[in-house]
Amino acid sequence: MTQIQSRDVPVIELRHVDKHYGDLHVLKDISLSVGKGEVVVIIGPSGSGKSTLCRTVNRLETIDSGEILIEGVPLPQDGRQLAALRSRIGMVFQSFNLFSHMTVLDNMILAPTGVLKLNRKAAKDEAMALLDRVGVADQAHKLPAQLSGGQQQRAAIARALAMHPRAMLFDEPTSALDPEMIGEVLNVMTELAADGMTMLIVTHEMNFARRVASRVIFMDGGSIVEENTPEAFFTQPRSQRALDFLQSIRN
Amino acid sequence: MSLSALLSEYGDLYLRALLNTWRLTALCFAGAFAIGVAITVLRVCPVKPLRVFGDFFVQVFRNIPGAALLILLVYALPRLRVLLSYEMCVIVASVLIPSAFCSEHLMSGMNTISPGEIEAARALGLTFTQLIGRIVIPQALRSTVLPMTSLVVGTMLTTALGSQVPLRPNQLELTGAVNYINSRAVGGILAFAISAALYVATALVIGWVGGRIDRKVRILR
Numbered sequence: 001m002t003q004i005q006s007r008d009v010p011v012i013e014l015r016h017v018d019k020h021y022g023d024l025h026v027l028k029d030i031s032l033s034v035g036k037g038e039v040v041v042i043i044g045p046s047g048s049g050k051s052t053l054c055r056t057v058n059r060l061e062t063i064d065s066g067e068i069l070i071e072g073v074p075l076p077q078d079g080r081q082l083a084a085l086r087s088r089i090g091m092v093f094q095s096f097n098l099f100s101h102m103t104v105l106d107n108m109i110l111a112p113t114g115v116l117k118l119n120r121k122a123a124k125d126e127a128m129a130l131l132d133r134v135g136v137a138d139q140a141h142k143l144p145a146q147l148s149g150g151q152q153q154r155a156a157i158a159r160a161l162a163m164h165p166r167a168m169l170f171d172e173p174t175s176a177l178d179p180e181m182i183g184e185v186l187n188v189m190t191e192l193a194a195d196g197m198t199m200l201i202v203t204h205e206m207n208f209a210r211r212v213a214s215r216v217i218f219m220d221g222g223s224i225v226e227e228n229t230p231e232a233f234f235t236q237p238r239s240q241r242a243l244d245f246l247q248s249i250r251n
Numbered sequence: 252m253s254l255s256a257l258l259s260e261y262g263d264l265y266l267r268a269l270l271n272t273w274r275l276t277a278l279c280f281a282g283a284f285a286i287g288v289a290i291t292v293l294r295v296c297p298v299k300p301l302r303v304f305g306d307f308f309v310q311v312f313r314n315i316p317g318a319a320l321l322i323l324l325v326y327a328l329p330r331l332r333v334l335l336s337y338e339m340c341v342i343v344a345s346v347l348i349p350s351a352f353c354s355e356h357l358m359s360g361m362n363t364i365s366p367g368e369i370e371a372a373r374a375l376g377l378t379f380t381q382l383i384g385r386i387v388i389p390q391a392l393r394s395t396v397l398p399m400t401s402l403v404v405g406t407m408l409t410t411a412l413g414s415q416v417p418l419r420p421n422q423l424e425l426t427g428a429v430n431y432i433n434s435r436a437v438g439g440i441l442a443f444a445i446s447a448a449l450y451v452a453t454a455l456v457i458g459w460v461g462g463r464i465d466r467k468v469r470i471l472r
């Protein structure tokens with residue numbers, strides 16, 4: 001890919017994506033693009049299809065029709081090519097999902113050594129630097145279950161970063177956390193955004209969204225109802241449904 | 252015969268039989284374990300015919316009585332021009348049956364793995380082989396140490412099939428040794444009790460070791 005292309009082509013692009021779960025039309029004609037360095041925040045009521053959308057981007061969920069392109073290239077169907085593509089998109093889950101039988105450090109180096117074929121020493125050094133960056137280097141030799149939720153989630157973010165992803169997907173990364181731990185995770189994400197990481201974030205943290213988002217996407221019933229700047233979305237949303245939603249969460 | 256008479260006359264035979272039982276158990280469990288892991292991988296792999304084969308294998312060997320399998324091996328294989336020694340027939344039967352149970356334990360161990368961890372592994376770009384080898388099998392093994400411990404004991408008891416075929420005296424295992432003794436002397440119930448005590452003692456040691464390993468590798472969640 002040439003320099004010019006890589007500047008113009010969105011990192012993540014969905015074109016007219018549809019998906020059903022049986023009779024449930026869970027994604028309805030979704031088109032969306034995330035440019036390099038953009039932070040796109042997806043907001044919407046529970047059950048509106050936010051997680052499903054997030055998970056189609058690296059094909060953890062398949063789609064019925066439409067197209068998904070990563071840096072201009074359609075998602076591979078399966079096999080090694082799909083695995084290779086997934087390795088370039090970081091994903092952070094609500095439930096952390098650190099590998100419970102491995103230390104935090106082993107969690108960090110599994111994919112860099114196994115997928116990127118880095119040697120152990122190099123992977124370890126980088127892992128420690130990343131754990132330090134998210135503030136959990138002192139937990140490296142513990143098992144996930146010995147860490148607090150906030151520490152686990154920061155380690156999970158570091159684990160994704162160790163793959164040098166082109167973009168990061170976050171699916172409600174703070175929803176499983178006790179309130180006093182939410183801030184430490186949002187801080188890490190805010191720094192990532194400031195460093196220019198391309199991010200697609202599903203969250204209910206409105207202040208964070210307003211502060212960090214380049215764009216806000218409001219979903220309801222499987223459709224994108226509104227796409228707006230954070231300022232405009234939070235002060236004067238265009239759609240009634242967004243207005244209702246914002247009011248309901250403020251109360 | 253009294254206990255002391257039995258032991259003085261047949262002590263060496265018991266000792267050799269005990270060692271043979273241990274050797275058969277170790278050998279057969281190792282084989283059962285390797286095949287059990289391989290069959291389990293087939294049962295969860297993306298290729299449908301392999302999954303079907305894996306399930307079929309387990310259904311067959313989980314449900315066939317050991318004695319029936321042994322008879323098949325001893326009488327049917329020669330017709331297919333496969334000639335195995337009697338001891339080898341016992342070993343094959345004592346590998347295949349426990350391998351099916353090993354796979355069943357691993358499948359239930361897999362159910363304890365959090366689906367989120369599988370997704371995280373896929374999202375990191377691990378291939379199917381890496382996912383199985385680094386996440387699924389290790390976690391399944393670590394959560395099934397206790398059933399596997401029982402399976403080692405079960406494998407030991409299966410090796411008693413050795414008493415159903417004519418083995419040379421130096422090949423006899425604990426149950427075969429009882430038959431041997433009772434065919435030449437009146438050892439009676441006592442001859443059997445000695446073997447039984449050796450089985451039980453071995454099982455206790457296996458259970459103790461299994462418990463230790465379980466406490467060491469059990470996964471904190």
Ligand SMILES: Nc1ncnc2c1ncn2[C@@H]1O[C@H](COP(=O)(O)OP(=O)(O)O)[C@@H](O)[C@H]1O
Pocket residue numbers: 021024026044045046047048049050051052053
């Ligand atoms: N694997 C699945 N099978 C069937 N229905 C599903 C599945 N996953 C999600 N759904 C349904 O799809 C809808 C959207 O779910 P989701 O994307 O998780 O919404 P959100 O993340 O916005 O809360 C919900 O109604 C949910 O019940």
Ligand SMILES: [Mg+2]
Pocket residue numbers: 050051052172
């Ligand atoms: Mg969700």
